[in-house]
Amino acid sequence: MNVVILAAGMGKRMQSALPKVLHPLAGKPLLSHVIDTARGLSPSRLCVIYGHGGEIVPERMQASDLVFAKQEPQLGTGHAVMQALPHLDEEVPTLVLYGDVPLTTSNSLQQLLDSAGKDKLAILTVDLDDPTGYGRIVRQDGRIVSIVEQKDASAEQRAIREVNTGILVAPTAKLKKWLATLSNDNAQGEYYLTDIVARAVADDVPVVSAQPKAVWETLGVNSKVQLAQLERIHQRNIADTLLEQGVTLADPERIDVRGSLSCGRDVSIDVNCVFEGRVELEDGVSIGANCVIKNARIARGASIKPFCHIEDAVIGADAEIGPYARLRPGTELAEEVHIGNFVEVKNSKIAAKSKANHLAYVGDATVGSRVNIGAGTITCNYDGANKFRTIIEDDAFIGSDTQLVAPVRVGKGATLGAGTTLTKDAPDGKLTVSRARQVTIEGWQRPVKIKK
Structure with missing residues (x-):
């Protein structure tokens, strides 16, 4: 499988010099979330299309399994995928993702890939209560025959609640053929990837769909408001997972995990705690309110009292830390060590x-x-x-x-x-x-x- 991630957009509404896809969600760039999800599908080729911001995107994201293709100028989604064509294997399907849609799960994408097989065009769609602004999925006898944009839709088509998310899988050889026939004869002067649906129908290629478990999997970021909304959705999902694992959270709405947090049994976490990097909490650990903990391992029964800052540290069993303690990198505390208020250890x-x-x-x-x-x-x-x-x-x-x-x-x-x-x-x-x-x-x- 090839994966192409479109990440060339400017993101004017972000009001920032930083390329949109590099803005952080849960402590890492939006694009990193998409790349990590794509890697979970074990693609043979992983190509990122960049443009706005120059070389800063490939510089920040460089990795041995990534190839980058520059889109300049930016002439639409179809034009963006064209830039990836030299890097794609025609013998396997191509999955198209978006660098500003960070929360799509690998399970939903796998369903889409299964629907596509090797010879179908598969589109990830979602039903919205208010589909205003989205391209509508038009079906005949249950089969997708076209995607109609809001401005071009009839009153009957505007009543359709099933919309296009932009995420799709296509047989690569046919995708190359379809892209070559796209036209930019439209108000925006752009080449639209959605136009390949009509090409597929004309070629008698079945156009199928899959749907994610939740609408938030398909939400993108175009402004700081939307970024903040996705941050809270993502953090609440993490909180729910912790609760299901038996962790006690004083308030699931007031926890931030910006990395990975693993917890043993009977762990309790008070409000407004931030966990960064890789944090491990063993059985019976309690974390007081307003703590910031980064890259730390805290052994069983340890008590971290409120307002502590802990970074790159190891804390032994039944230790008591804080309140208002700071443990800096290189700190290693054995069992039953007490570090009290306004004590710094480095x-x-x-x-x-x-x-x-x-x-x-x-x-x-x-x-x-x-x-x-x-x-x-x-x-x-x-x-x-x-x-x-x-x-x-x-x-x-x-x-x-x-x-x-x-x-x-x-x-x-x-x-x-x-x-x-x-x-x-x-x-x-x-x-x-x-x-x-x-x-x-x-x-x-x-x-x-x-x-x-």
Whole structure:
């Protein structure tokens, strides 16, 4: 099977310099959704027709299984498919898709392909309560004989509710023949792909149809309003799938998945959470409200409290994170680690049952088990040019307002007094303190404001 994806349109109503098909839905370009769906059908050729925006479309979408053909100028859908002809295998059918119609499912497309077989023209159609503006599917004795555009339809034809979505499958050799006969003798001066229906009827090629399970599978994007509408439809579909899998969602209308989210049993997710990239939540994980989680693996029983930001991190079983915690790339937390409010962890490994409960920065550090990191603690890992690592061994106690100037090591069971600035290694099992001696000045008086 060949697949041709039409993605050359300007999208004037998007009011943007970015080509329409590159606008994001659920965190990835509209065109990427269509390409991914097409790949699920295992095509032998996958050709993208681009035009508006120049080379930015092939630059963003480049992959070994894609070929690109430029349509310049843009003279209609029939003209767009013509640009793909040199790349198509005549021995197999050709499926035509649209780069701005992102939600068509592979199941619906497979039904269309099955209807087409190897020698029929098959059109994906849909019944609309209000078909205004769409090309009507005209049938005789149940067979499709033509597609009539709104402006050309009679009153009787305008009453038809079955409309053309533009998605079709055609035998490639015949498609090449039909395209060669298209005319642009119309008000728009364009070559319309829908005109091949009349050519097929004239050649006694059966014109058949298939319909998707839902109308939203055929909806396209021509404006930011429509893009926002499809975003909510897509997110609600994801939410419904999660609910069917047993995930508890506080409000299915207030979740955004911009990648893949896999959940175990008894997972709960509060409102306004955003999941990006690849996120895995194991059994019993709870996610508080307003969290943003990207490319993370969170083990069983972990609790992520509200307003946490987590990126490229691994969180161990029964850990407690937040609220208002930030885990940056390279963070690996073992089981029962506690990271509290306004604590930032970056490129660090923290072993089991260690705690940093408030107001701390742990960067480029290796932290052992059962370590307590007091409020206000900072690992000073950057000298303005290079990053250095801090080692804190098992059972260490780091007092509040401590600065660990890396590279430095805190020994097993060591205690650092509050306010310490550690520039040398602290030995195992001993108290290390580095602070100015406390002095009380006798007879000192607080300054008062001078009256003018």
